[in-house]
Amino acid sequence: MSAIQTDDLTKNFGSLCAVDGLTLEVNREIFGLLGPNGSGKTTTVLMLTTLLSQTKGSAGICGHDTVREPDRVRSCISYVPQDMAVDTNLTGRENVLIFARLYGVPNPKDRVDELLAVMGLSDRADDLAKTYSGGMRRRLELAEALVHEPEVIFLDEPTLGLDVGARKTIWDHIHALNRKGMTIFVTTHYMDEADQFCDRVGIIDHGKIAALGRPSELKARLxxxxxxxxxxxxxxxxxxxxxxxxxxxxxxxxxxxxxxxxxxxxxxxxxxxxxxxxxxxxxxxPSLDDVFLQSVGRQEEAQGFEEWRYRMMLRGRA
Amino acid sequence: MKGVLTYIHRDFVKWIRYRVGLVSALVLPAAWLLFVGLALPVQFTGNYLDFITPGILVMTILTTGISSGSLLMFDKILGYLNKFLAMPVPRESILVSKILFITVRGIIQTTIILIIAVLIGATILNPAQYGLTYLILFLFGVFISAFSTTVALYLDDHDSFAAFTAMVTMPLFFTSSALMPYDVMPGWLRAIARVNPLSFAIDAIREVGTGTIPVLSITMLALFAAVVVVISGHVFRKVTV
The missing domain is CATH 3.30.70 (Alpha-Beta Plaits)
Incomplete structure (x- = not known):
């Protein structure tokens, strides 16, 4: 039984095919899904996390079908979207405690203490999250995602907008989790990070896998x-x-x-x-960038400008 | 149920910490109570404060309820909703928690208004009458918060939602029976006021004040609330799957 298994997974939005017959197996590894904007990365993650239903095909997480047994799937995964959604007017501890309560973890308070310590946030646990740096907010999100000891974690652009040191820390944590047997499914724009930290990567373009394998294998094809x-x-x-x-x-x-x-x-x-x-x-x-360029071609600015995101940025939220 | 309580707790703590919002939501109804309730020279009723207080209570629920429909919208655009939806907690508990939180918050604020009203000279009612008043306010609160949450889910962006609440609140208030009895209204206003859902709640509270139990109004309000909650649940499922 694989941690993540998809078979001909397809999602159409009207006439647009966002994900086109994706067949993939991911198991106890750090898997990076790479692709230009609008290539179907997020759509794939949304389907795997039961947030979107597919048009065709199937996906299973830890042996549970995402459509037929969504609650089983939700119990064994965690999803960290790229928005950095932490409640800034709550303390770090309160943020994590909400998740521990929602997941119904036994002894939520102890569990929260433990996770805050793992993520190196103990000394700032009772400060409001709005005083946290970007890297700390991401670690706080990781702590939230870990309360119920999930088997699979989905991370959407986990290092987006972080400085070099904070990125390194996040990847160190991801590695540590993987060593404990957790499957990590990451989407990222940063080729150098994927190259350095992912066991395997899949490059997706127009909803189809254009290249799949270990970074070293893919580079060797050039x-x-x-x-x-x-x-x-x-x-x-x-x-x-x-x-x-x-x-x-x-x-x-x-x-x-x-x-x-x-x-x-x-x-x-x-x-x-x-x-x-x-x-x-x-x-x-050769770098993974070259592999990407060869599989996908020139990267274009496909995403529309999202005004609210810009405004949130001005307010220092994102 | 555990999920509902956790979500409510989250919104509650956030609300308490956001002190400006806490105060600003009380300023408008308190100002109405003081400046209009006490100062307006009216002839059609003896104690105008007693007459206007039910209107101001319902208005408090309306103004605090209608704008907070955006709570769910904010959770959605800021990315919290997707995190919550990817959890094994029943999904509807998010919607239920928002409706309950907004309603309970409105009730807390109306309590403050009620205390101010009594302090400046409104007649004190008996406990049963206050109980019924709260029941009516609760039903109206569920109605308004479910309504505004549904609209927020549809509109999906903050500016158009703010425009919507500004557009709806004052006209609803002025075309209700909040400020004057039906018999002194011009005919066209009376026709509107009779079907305005605000009037249902206001008239019911006034009836409670005179010592009767407004069974019909309470049933109607419960029915309104139920219908809007069902619609809201439907829209929520549509938006989240």
Whole structure:
């Protein structure tokens, strides 16, 4: 029995297919779902957490069907959305206590103390959550999510908007939970974090899995080196043997080659001959960014501007 | 039930800590009571304060109830609702807790208004009469909070909801029997006031004040409340699945 298992999971919104026949198995690992905005990440998470019903296919969490046994599913999962929804006018302790009571945990007060200690929030537990930093709020949310010892945790963009140190701390906690046998399902925009911390990643685009595997495996599918070229003005495409175009992002065009040092002058020459004005070139090892670019193509700003989010940001809520 | 109580507790603590809101919700009805109840030179009734107090009590429930429909909307747009819905707690307990919390909060505020009214000269009623008054206020509170929660779920953004409450509150109050008896109203106003749900509650409390038990009005209010709660539950399920 897998922690998360989906079979042909599909969600249509009218004529738009948000998630298209997703078949996936995740088990006792840190799984990262990556994808551009609007690719179906959040829709997938909403279906797996029983917050949205699918159009077709099925999903099971710990052997329970998300549609037929939603309450069973809800008992063994936790869901932390990206909004950082903590009650800022309540103390950290009160925030977690609400969750302990809602889940009906025995000895809620002791459990809350224990979790606040695990998340390193004990000394600030009785301060109002509005005095907490972004990283502390996220840890508080993790404490809330852990009150009933779930088997699977869904984290939507857990490190969004946090500084480097806070991100590291959050990932350390995620790792610790995973070591205790918990399955962690994360969505993220940060490729470097996915590369570093996820056991496996799935890259989703237009509702379909475009790449799936260990970060190292996915990177190995590219050739040994990646050459990134910055051109001024329009790019006229070229074809050279031994190099492969990965994709284009802004004015940067990336190629992959088996021997980058030798491909570099050949590439520069070919680009100039095709009429491109090359401003800069660089050579490096492949990253998950390159895998992403190759599977998904250029990332566009798909999401509309949400005014209330902006206003909440101004008020210092998010 | 445990879920309902926990949700109510959460909203209650948040309310107590938000002191500006606590005071501001009382200023308007207290001002009406003092400036209109005491100062207005009216001829149609002996103790105008006794006449206007039921209207002000119902108004307190109306103003505090109608705007707090947005409590659920805020939980939704700020991301709390999704967290709660992903829990094994029965989902409807969120809706029930909001309706009860808003109603109970309104009742607490009307109690303060009631005390002010008595202090400035309103007639003191017997315990049974106060009991009935509270029953009427409770039913009206459930009606208003379920109504406003439903509208908030539909409108889904804070500004249009604020516009809605501003648009609804005062016209409802002025076209009710709060300020004057039916026989001194112009004909067109009387026609509106007769079907205004506020008048049902106000008239019922006035009847209680005269010593009768307004069975019909209470039944009607209970019926109104029940219908709106059912509609509210339906909208809630539609919005959350």
């Amino acid at each position: 050739m040994k080196d990646v050459i990134t070229v910055v051109v001024d003005g329009d790019y006229s495409p070229i074809q050279i043997e031994g190099t492969l175009l990965i994709g284009r992002s802004g004015d940067e065009i990336s190629f992959t080659a088996e021997n980058g040092r030798e491909a570099l002058p050949v590439l520069a020459d070919a680009l100039s001959r095709a009429g491109n004005r090359v401003r800069a070139m660089s050579l490096r090892e």
